[in-house]
Amino acid sequence: MVEVEMKYGFPLFSKPTSIVNLGKNEKLVISDIWAFWDYVVKKATIDRKKENFLKSLLEQAKHFYLTAEKSPIKSQPLLYYYSFLNLSKILINLSGSHGLRKMYMHGMSENHNNKFFSSTITKQKQKTQVVQVAHELVSIFDPTTPTGDVTLNVRELLNHCVGVHRAYSEIYSQPEVFVKIKNYKLFKSGLELIFKAELQTTNEEIPKLTACGYTITNEDDKIFYSEKITMPRYAPTRKDYADLSLAIKNKGIWYFIGSNGYTTYLSNSSTGRYSQESIIYMVMFYLGSITRYHPYMFDEIFSDKEQWLMSEFLSTQPKQFLYLSTARILGQSVLRAYAS
Numbered sequence: 001m002v003e004v005e006m007k008y009g010f011p012l013f014s015k016p017t018s019i020v021n022l023g024k025n026e027k028l029v030i031s032d033i034w035a036f037w038d039y040v041v042k043k044a045t046i047d048r049k050k051e052n053f054l055k056s057l058l059e060q061a062k063h064f065y066l067t068a069e070k071s072p073i074k075s076q077p078l079l080y081y082y083s084f085l086n087l088s089k090i091l092i093n094l095s096g097s098h099g100l101r102k103m104y105m106h107g108m109s110e111n112h113n114n115k116f117f118s119s120t121i122t123k124q125k126q127k128t129q130v131v132q133v134a135h136e137l138v139s140i141f142d143p144t145t146p147t148g149d150v151t152l153n154v155r156e157l158l159n160h161c162v163g164v165h166r167a168y169s170e171i172y173s174q175p176e177v178f179v180k181i182k183n184y185k186l187f188k189s190g191l192e193l194i195f196k197a198e199l200q201t202t203n204e205e206i207p208k209l210t211a212c213g214y215t216i217t218n219e220d221d222k223i224f225y226s227e228k229i230t231m232p233r234y235a236p237t238r239k240d241y242a243d244l245s246l247a248i249k250n251k252g253i254w255y256f257i258g259s260n261g262y263t264t265y266l267s268n269s270s271t272g273r274y275s276q277e278s279i280i281y282m283v284m285f286y287l288g289s290i291t292r293y294h295p296y297m298f299d300e301i302f303s304d305k306e307q308w309l310m311s312e313f314l315s316t317q318p319k320q321f322l323y324l325s326t327a328r329i330l331g332q333s334v335l336r337a338y339a340s
Helices: 031-044 046-067 077-094 133-141 156-157 164-171 201-211 238-251 278-295 295-299 304-331
Strands: 028-032 103-105 107-109 120-123 129-133 150-153 178-189 190-200 215-219 222-230 253-256 261-267 334-337
Touching: 028 031, 031 304, 046 150, 046 190, 046 304, 077 178, 077 222, 077 261, 077 278, 077 304, 107 278, 107 295, 120 133, 120 156, 120 278, 129 150, 133 278, 133 304, 150 156, 156 278, 164 238, 190 238, 190 253, 201 215, 201 222, 222 238, 253 304, 278 304, 304 334
Parallel strands: 028 334, 103 129
Antiparallel strands: 107 120, 120 150, 178 190, 178 261, 190 222, 215 222, 253 261
16 A cells, blocks of 8 residues: 555545646645635636626625624624625636526525524525526535425534534533544555545544444554545546545535644534535525524524624634635635735
């Protein structure tokens, strides 16, 4: 078994082909995400009308985002959501061919049911004549998403939001579902390409992880998760990296960007296993709807502790969505230049 170099955004972001070639497909360190996206739009589009369409969406996304950062906490959700909505239109256009002639709809609805624990959102079904932004975006991040209506409990969905999970577990007095990946390597053995990750966990957690579909082994008192594919030839190609990355993501891997790069986790919970990007987008839609249609009910829907959780979410997750969704679309690791 021979160790193989990790590239093409592996293991989190690998894609079979790149939308736009940037930085020789290696990790990108960015200080101004909006200027970077302006560059991506220019480089990724040939048609002038489409470029102008995407640039106008980018201008709106930037304006709403920067305004949200300076706004009171209860005004932030709707502004952040509209920023995400406009950025998402760019993301789905770079990944498909929806264009500027189609009508774009939110593609989601919410029902607060007077309390957060019973609040739901519905990702509405895919349509042909209009673009259901929520469906198209979530399908990029979670390719197995059904094309029909999907109704989700918002509180359960938030359980898999890495950035607020510790606060979530504290508020609802539940054990944490995430298991940290300490380190990982990539190997080749004949035609097999093998991902092997050491986990920071105990033997008691192994049955839970196995029940969620992970292949877990115990070697020399260390616990490992492994995933592998069979390649058509001995030398790994970009598609092989992407295929193995997809196999890992289909099993479930969660992550966030910090000052030291990406921290990664597995989950021992079988419910609400959506990707980080999808969760942040859908929860922001829900909070934006409360802000827009029921602002007077904010204090009624959320308990004091839940208001703290919402504050944590709004303080930390918008930047995670910006950088993680950028990395997922481009198929490259994208990091924030913290020195800036």
